[in-house]
Amino acid sequence: MSQFPVIPFWIDNRRAEAHSTRVGRVFNPSTGEQIRSVALADATDIDRAVESARRALPGWRATPPLRRARILTRFRELLEANQKVIATLISEEHGKVFLDAMGSVQRGTEVVEFASGAPHLLKGSFSESVGRDVDAYSILQPVGVCAGITPFNFPAMVPLWMMPVALACGNTFILKPSEKDPSPSIVMAELLKDAGLPDGVFNVVHGDKEAVDAILAHPGIDAISFVGSTPIAKHIYTTAASQGKRVQALGGAKNHAVVMPDADLTFTADAIMGAAYGSAGERCMAISAVVAVGDAGDALIEALTSRIRALRVAPSLEQGADMGPVVTAEHRARIISYIDAGVAAGAALVVDGRSLVIPGHEKGFFLGPTLFDRVTPGMSIYTDEIFGPVLVVLRAATLVEAIAIVNSNPYGNGTAIFTRSGAAARIFEHEVEVGMVGINVPIPVPMAFYSFGGWKASLFGDLHVHGMEGVKFYTRTKAVTRRWTEDPIAGGFHMPVLGR
Ligand code: NAD
Numbered sequence: 001m002s003q004f005p006v007i008p009f010w011i012d013n014r015r016a017e018a019h020s021t022r023v024g025r026v027f028n029p030s031t032g033e034q035i036r037s038v039a040l041a042d043a044t045d046i047d048r049a050v051e052s053a054r055r056a057l058p059g060w061r062a063t064p065p066l067r068r069a070r071i072l073t074r075f076r077e078l079l080e081a082n083q084k085v086i087a088t089l090i091s092e093e094h095g096k097v098f099l100d101a102m103g104s105v106q107r108g109t110e111v112v113e114f115a116s117g118a119p120h121l122l123k124g125s126f127s128e129s130v131g132r133d134v135d136a137y138s139i140l141q142p143v144g145v146c147a148g149i150t151p152f153n154f155p156a157m158v159p160l161w162m163m164p165v166a167l168a169c170g171n172t173f174i175l176k177p178s179e180k181d182p183s184p185s186i187v188m189a190e191l192l193k194d195a196g197l198p199d200g201v202f203n204v205v206h207g208d209k210e211a212v213d214a215i216l217a218h219p220g221i222d223a224i225s226f227v228g229s230t231p232i233a234k235h236i237y238t239t240a241a242s243q244g245k246r247v248q249a250l251g252g253a254k255n256h257a258v259v260m261p262d263a264d265l266t267f268t269a270d271a272i273m274g275a276a277y278g279s280a281g282e283r284c285m286a287i288s289a290v291v292a293v294g295d296a297g298d299a300l301i302e303a304l305t306s307r308i309r310a311l312r313v314a315p316s317l318e319q320g321a322d323m324g325p326v327v328t329a330e331h332r333a334r335i336i337s338y339i340d341a342g343v344a345a346g347a348a349l350v351v352d353g354r355s356l357v358i359p360g361h362e363k364g365f366f367l368g369p370t371l372f373d374r375v376t377p378g379m380s381i382y383t384d385e386i387f388g389p390v391l392v393v394l395r396a397a398t399l400v401e402a403i404a405i406v407n408s409n410p411y412g413n414g415t416a417i418f419t420r421s422g423a424a425a426r427i428f429e430h431e432v433e434v435g436m437v438g439i440n441v442p443i444p445v446p447m448a449f450y451s452f453g454g455w456k457a458s459l460f461g462d463l464h465v466h467g468m469e470g471v472k473f474y475t476r477t478k479a480v481t482r483r484w485t486e487d488p489i490a491g492g493f494h495m496p497v498l499g500r
Contacts, residue, residue, distance in 0.1 A: 007038040007182050009045065010189040010204035012052045013197070019044040024179045024208065029095030029325040030315035032363030036093075038182045041207035046174075046214035049203040053145045053172040054220050056200030061142050061170045063198075065118040068168055074195035075164070076112040079105065082191060086156050086184050091316040093181035094155060095324040095365065096279045098317055107445065108160030111466050114448035115164035121471050122169065133485035140475035142170035143246060144222035147215050149236065151228040152178035152327055153282045153387075159185060161452060162225045165470040167201065171223075174203045176215060180327055182206045216240050223474070225465065226250065227284075229385070230411070230457050237460035248461035248473055250284075250453060252385040253413035257287045257442065258402045258428065260419035261294040267440070268418040269303035275416070275442035276391040277311060277369045280326045284458075285414045285436070285443045289375075289382060290393045291402040297395050301350060301373050304391070308351045308369045315361055325365040326388055332365045335388035339370055342381035342392070348373040353389060377405060385411070399424055407433045412455030416442050435459065 006023060008015040018039035026036040041049075060068070079086070087101035094101070115121075126137040148162040159175050166173045177185040185204045192202050205211060215221060216239045223246040226236040230251035237249040257275065259268055275287035292300055316324035326332050336354055343349050353368025367389060375382050375392040382392055396402040406415055416438035417428040425439045435454035438444030446452050446467065453464025463473040 004034060004037045007036055007186060007206065009039060009041065009049070009206060010186055010202070011049050011200075012203075013193050013199040015186070016048070018042075019048070020207075022210075024206070026093055026180065026182065027328065027365075028092055029327055029365040030317070030361060032329065032361075032365055036183070038179055038206045040179060041176075041205040041211040041214070043210075043214040045205055045207070046211060046218055049174045049205045050145060050218055050220040052200040052203050053174055056172045056198060057142075057145060059198060060167075060172055060201045063170070065122050065168070065170070068170065069116045069118040071192075071196045072112055072116045072118070072164055072168060075192055075197070076109055076116060078191040078195055079109045079112060079188070082187065083109070086187055088317070089183045089187065090155055090181065091324070093183055094152065094282075095316050095327055096282070097321045097324050100279055101316075104154055104157040107448075108154075108157035110448040111160050112164040114466060115168035118168035121468070122475070130481065131483070133487065134481060134483045136479065136481045138477050138479045140169070140471070141478055143474055143476055144171060145174065145220055146171045146223040146225065146474060147174045147176065147221050149176045149212055149215065149224065149226045149228065150178060151284075152180040153279070153284065155181040156184040156188065158227045159188065161227070161465040161470070163202065165466055166225075166474045167197070169471060169474040171474055172201045174205060174215070174221070176205055176207060176211055179206055179208050212236070216243065219243075221245065223247070224249075225473070227465075228252075233460050246473065248453075248463050248465065249459070250465065251458050251460065252387075252411060253284045253286075253454065253458050254289055254382075254385055254409050254411045255285060255287050255414045255416075256289045256291055256406045256409070257415070258291045258293060258399070258406065258417045259296045259300055260399065260417065260421065260424055261296045262420045262424075263296065263418035264420065265299055265303055269300060269307060271418070271440075271442040272304065272391070273307045273311070277308075277323050277389045280323050280367070281389040281391075282326060282387055283443070285445055287416065287442055288386060288391060290391065291396050291405050292393055293396050293399055293402050297373070297393065301371070301393060304371055305350055308371060311369055313356060313366060313368060314358065315364065323369065323389065326367055327365065329365055331388070332367050335367055335386055335390060338381055338384065338386045338388075339390060342372050342375070342379060345379040345381070347375045347379055347381060347392070377408065399427060403428060403431050407431075410457045413458035414438070414444055414454065416440075416444060435464070
């Protein structure tokens with residue numbers, strides 16, 4: 001028996017104990033201490049969740065979209081009322097500062113708001129008289145039982161990218177959140193129940209590779225949405241697709257900001273600080289590489305350095321903290337090994353965060369903001385996603401050269417340009433091979449009614465999450481051609497040609 005409270009599963013609209021006896025450890029990264037345990041599902045646990053979701057499917061599928069939407073509207077109200085509760089749990093288990101956690105819950109809530117338009121989103125199309133007395137139309141129907149496998153860095157927002165849209169479309173859903181910060185998922189499940197969601201429509205199982213492998217292999221799961229690192233995304237995509245499942249698998253990132261010499265330096269430096277070091281760099285849309293064009297580099301490095309010195313690293317729930325710790329001790333060690341490698345490769349280490357210690361929190365997983373200059377594309381601090389508070393600056397002579405650097409990178413999640421020139425911005429927007437582009441906007445996370453997703457190694461699959469691409473992912477199109485007529489029409493042996 002664990003000496004810590006064990007975070008349960010959620011099956012059939014109630015807390016459920018695991019069949020598996022394996023448990024994971026959940027830490028508070030600010031203290032470095034374990035605060036909870038989490039049950040880690042085995043194949044039997046996944047079976048239980050799938051059975052529940054399958055049982056619930058016919059009833060939920062038959063529930064009119066308007067009634068589904070009303071439940072989602074109530075869920076949105078409950079999310080808003082409980083935003084602080086969820087954000088506190090996020091700060092506690094993830095380590096991001098409270099206001100940042102609040103913002104992430106808000107962005108997730110906006111997807112629920114979008115999904116509450118279900119009757120409108122699920123309108124099909126209709127063509128009258130495609131032949132004599134013949135009409136044609138398309139209808140959107142649910143895919144079935146859908147699963148979501150989500151990363152540690154947004155334990156509420158990323159599940160909320162998926163689940164409200166899936167439910168709005170008439171699917172039932174099984175969430176497998178990150179085992180590093182699983183508590184917010186159970187709070188959301190409770191709120192869905194309070195909002196009136198029927199039993200079995202939304203289930204939560206916790207776990208690691210064993211649980212994910214059971215989800216990938218399960219014949220009762222029709223579609224999988226994944227968000228996480230690129231190697232796992234690729235594995236999820238190839239394995240699930242080979243089983244005939246519909247898959248979208250969003251991967252990692254190396255997001256560039258291109259800074260033109262005409263950019264407003266104060267605005268740009270402030271924007272890059274938040275984008276690089278907010279959430280300790282543990283955002284898939286974090287800016288982790290700057291390409292300074294022309295003579296933009298030196299002044300930018302100076303402006304960033306003075307801002308880094310003023311940045312307040314502190315426990316995540318402390319008032320006034322700009323940046324908290326990273327998620328685990330292992331992740332901290334991995335980030336430090338990248339900083340070591342950057343130094344060894346000859347990059348200029350302008351600010352070194354490796355030795356930061358927060359008095360009273362010596363065991364916390366803290367790491368100071370780190371800045372490298374004169375980085376070249378072959379260095380591992382540039383090629384790899386570090387996912388920590390490490391910003392690297394490269395230099396380019398021209399915009400064309402800067403765009404070539406961005407496009408040579410295997411990732412294509414987000415990017416931003418800072419400039420006062422509309423022409424430069426337009427060229428950048430047109431040429432850059434990245435899914436989400438900001439123009440003087442450092443973290444261009446699309447609103448809920450647009451779709452979120454990258455290109456290249458940042459997304460395996462065809463469709464992005466939420467927005468109309470999310471609706472497409474969670475529905476199957478059925479095209480109906482119907483004839484209602486009182487005229488007797490003889491059948492024929494030739495290919496029917498309705499339009500004659
Ligand atoms: P991760 O890939 O380690 O884990 C993601 C999920 O996969 C978790 O639920 C985890 O339990 C599971 N998992 C881990 N290892 C597995 C394995 N070997 N087999 C099967 N399942 C496994 O990612 P993470 O560390 O939790 O999150 C950070 C990563 O997520 C970063 O790479 C970040 O860029 C990415 N991310 C991407 C987006 C996006 O929209 N593209 C958004 C958020 C995070």
